[in-house]
Amino acid sequence: xxxxxxxxxxxxxxxxxxxxxxxxxxxxxxxxxxxxxxxxxxxxxxxxxxxxxxxxxxxxxxxxxxxxxxxxxxxxxxxxxxxxxxxxxxxxxxxxxxxxxxxxxxxxxxxxxxxxxxxxxxxxxxxxxxxxxxxxxxxxxxxxxxxxxxxxxxxxxxxxxxxxxxxxxxxxxxxxxxxxxxxxxxxxxxxxxxxxxxxxxxxxxxxxxxxxxxxxxxxxxxxxxxxxxxxxxxxxxxxxxxxxxxxxxxxxxxxxxxxxxxxxxxxxxxxxxxxxxxxxxxxxxxxxxxxxxxxxxxxxxxxxxxxxxxxxxxxxxxxxxxxxxxxxxxxx
Amino acid sequence: xxxxxxxxxxxxxxxxxxxxxxxxxxxxxxxxxxxxxxxxxxxxxxxxxxxxxxxxxxxxxxxxxxxxxxxxxxxxxxxxxxxxxxxxxxxxxxxxxxxxxxxxxxxxxxxxxxxxxxxxxxxxxxxxxxxxxxxxxxxxxxxxxxxxxxxxxxxxxxxxxxxxxxxxxxxxxxxxxxxxxxxxxxxxxxxxxxxxxxxxxxxxxxxxxxxxxxxxxxxxxxxxxxxxxxxxxxxxxxxxxxxxxxxxxxxxxxxxxxxxxxxxxxxxxxxxxxxxxxxxxxxxxxxxxxxxxxxxxxxxxxxxxxx
Numbered sequence: 001x002x003x004x005x006x007x008x009x010x011x012x013x014x015x016x017x018x019x020x021x022x023x024x025x026x027x028x029x030x031x032x033x034x035x036x037x038x039x040x041x042x043x044x045x046x047x048x049x050x051x052x053x054x055x056x057x058x059x060x061x062x063x064x065x066x067x068x069x070x071x072x073x074x075x076x077x078x079x080x081x082x083x084x085x086x087x088x089x090x091x092x093x094x095x096x097x098x099x100x101x102x103x104x105x106x107x108x109x110x111x112x113x114x115x116x117x118x119x120x121x122x123x124x125x126x127x128x129x130x131x132x133x134x135x136x137x138x139x140x141x142x143x144x145x146x147x148x149x150x151x152x153x154x155x156x157x158x159x160x161x162x163x164x165x166x167x168x169x170x171x172x173x174x175x176x177x178x179x180x181x182x183x184x185x186x187x188x189x190x191x192x193x194x195x196x197x198x199x200x201x202x203x204x205x206x207x208x209x210x211x212x213x214x215x216x217x218x219x220x221x222x223x224x225x226x227x228x229x230x231x232x233x234x235x236x237x238x239x240x241x242x243x244x245x246x247x248x249x250x251x252x253x254x255x256x257x258x259x260x261x262x263x264x265x266x267x268x269x270x271x272x273x274x275x276x277x278x279x280x281x282x283x284x285x286x287x288x289x290x291x292x293x294x295x296x297x298x299x300x301x302x303x304x305x306x307x308x309x310x311x312x313x314x315x316x317x318x319x320x321x322x323x324x325x326x327x328x329x330x331x332x
Numbered sequence: 333x334x335x336x337x338x339x340x341x342x343x344x345x346x347x348x349x350x351x352x353x354x355x356x357x358x359x360x361x362x363x364x365x366x367x368x369x370x371x372x373x374x375x376x377x378x379x380x381x382x383x384x385x386x387x388x389x390x391x392x393x394x395x396x397x398x399x400x401x402x403x404x405x406x407x408x409x410x411x412x413x414x415x416x417x418x419x420x421x422x423x424x425x426x427x428x429x430x431x432x433x434x435x436x437x438x439x440x441x442x443x444x445x446x447x448x449x450x451x452x453x454x455x456x457x458x459x460x461x462x463x464x465x466x467x468x469x470x471x472x473x474x475x476x477x478x479x480x481x482x483x484x485x486x487x488x489x490x491x492x493x494x495x496x497x498x499x500x501x502x503x504x505x506x507x508x509x510x511x512x513x514x515x516x517x518x519x520x521x522x523x524x525x526x527x528x529x530x531x532x533x534x535x536x537x538x539x540x541x542x543x544x545x546x547x548x549x550x551x552x553x554x555x556x557x558x559x560x561x562x563x564x565x566x567x568x569x570x571x572x573x574x575x576x577x578x579x580x581x582x583x584x585x586x587x588x589x590x591x592x593x594x595x596x597x598x599x600x601x602x603x604x605x606x607x608x609x610x611x612x613x614x615x616x617x618x619x620x621x622x623x624x625x626x627x628x629x630x631x632x633x634x635x636x637x638x639x
Binding site (some may be wrong): 042043047048055060061063081082123126129131133143148152153154155160163165168169170171174219223236250260262266286303309313316317320 | 359361362364367372379400402442443445446449453454459463467470471472473475476479482483485488489496504505508511512515544565568569570589590596604607608611614615623626
């Protein structure tokens with residue numbers, strides 16, 4: 001669930017929080033040693049208990065439980081007494097890999113995430129570059145650009161589902177220019193529908209982070225390239241884009257995590273059972289659980305998706321700075 | 333820096349950047365005017381046409397939407413009065429406001445105290461907790477929904493507490509999944525607060541709890557609001573847990589909206605008009621929240637940037 005929007009928001013909020021507190025930032029000195037003496041004497045560690053207990057009971061325990069369930073032959077009959085369900089070891093994993101479309105789902109998930117990312121990246125960068133310089137109405141344009149980011153996923157999916165109905169508005173408009181694309185929400189083309197709607201919904205995230213990156217471009221750099229008489233595309237390519245590398249690689253990582261974890265969009269857009277061409281990993285896991293009631297098998301699939309997520313997540317955790325130098329004991 | 337300094341516009345100049353409106357502008361300009369117009373025009377239409385369509389379809393007839401009309405042939409606001417009773421959207425919205433609102437308040441309160449300890453004190457495992465907060469945000473919801481369901485139904489079987497199907501179950505779930513992120517927001521916010529005030533309060537004899545309530549809380553309202561809003565959005569936007577763990581009387585707005593889609597299977601024309609009206613109503617609180625607090629989100633991003 002947390003995958004839904006919060007990953008994206010994380011970066012935004014982190015920046016918002018640091019930005020909003022910017023002016024007060026200057027005062028803290030470097031007296032770490034003195035403070036440490038104070039802070040080690042009576043630490044209110046009990047304050048960690050409520051939040052910590054919640055996270056342990058509702059996240060960590062179910063996570064371990066999920067891994068255990070992946071080894072059980074659990075269905076709707078054994079669910080009530082799941083503790084006594086037969087343990088079949090890696091049986092579910094073997095079945096998931098050999099008798100279910102799991103590998104195909106992994107491929108669909110990864111390829112759709114990548115495709116959406118490849119298109120949103122230039123869109124977001126272009127939007128950020130275009131709204132970087134002041135012009136009248138820029139505030140309005142920036143607000144408009146944020147609309148797809150702001151709308152809840154389930155609303156976006158509901159609206160596109162309506163627009164893409166057979167003989168709906170999209171078919172009508174395409175029909176007037178002589179294009180008859182066929183079914184959007186069923187059959188092989190549904191995969192491209194998913195990619196397109198995901199692009200529509202997620203380019204503003206890239207835009208936001210690219211915008212943040214552009215703020216880091218010093219004025220001197222602009223002056224220097226103006227003095228050199230650099231043409232606009234050369235200035236973009238060699239002067240401005242290098243500044244975007246950091247924020248954008250973060251955006252790509254988090255965006256990929258978000259796409260791979262996205263359940264709401266395909267679920268609402270296509271409903272369940274979804275066409276096999278959009279049976280991405282979250283949908284397959286959900287259907288196996290709550291349509292076929294093969295809970296053990298579904299848990300095994302969910303575990304595979306965790307492994308898939310772990311790759312970008314690991315890179316992300318390595319890249320993010322956990323601590324700032326000012327925090328007591330903040331050794332990196 | 334001065335990159336975003338307002339450019340003074342002479343009356344009568346075109347709205348889009350004009351070469352040489354000021355020297356400042358010319359130096360920092362990134363794109364030639366025509367290209368700028370093309371990009372902004374394209375992306376603006378890409379966003380605005382579907383948004384306009386939602387509104388137009390919401391005042392159209394079902395048949396009109398099904399036929400693919402953009403401009404409604406018959407206008408009526410009736411859809412906006414029908415949605416409240418036809419699928420229980422009113423119940424759904426009430427539940428959503430209750431559950432997401434409670435999640436926001438409690439999660440903000442818990443995260444500020446947790447973040448306070450994580451930022452101001454040293455102890456073993458501190459960095460692991462910080463890393464864990466980041467990692468937990470990326471745990472896929474589809475991985476969690478089954479074990480959480482099993483856990484909650486075990487609570488009914490072994491403890492006699494009915495959690496599935498109640499607003500409490502959703503609240504606890506959303507609260508927990510909001511915590512890692514809300515806490516991280518507060519951690520980054522509290523780092524920016526000066527320590528001098530706290531030190532002064534301690535010299536005056538304030539306890540840890542006193543410092544938290546008298547110094548940290550009044551100073552960190554902006555951060556608390558942001559962390560609360562994100563918790564609210566998590567609850568409001570969730571479909572996965574709400575579709576598994578609710579009954580008709582405890583369903584959220586997100587689930588109520590899905591019922592319009594499901595009513596299609598009867599063979600009749602789906603209630604498209606009502607569906608679009610309900611979609612707008614579901615989106616409204618979120619859009620309003622963002623508009624009010626946009627400065628924190630976008631302004632913070634443009635001012636602070638990403639480290």
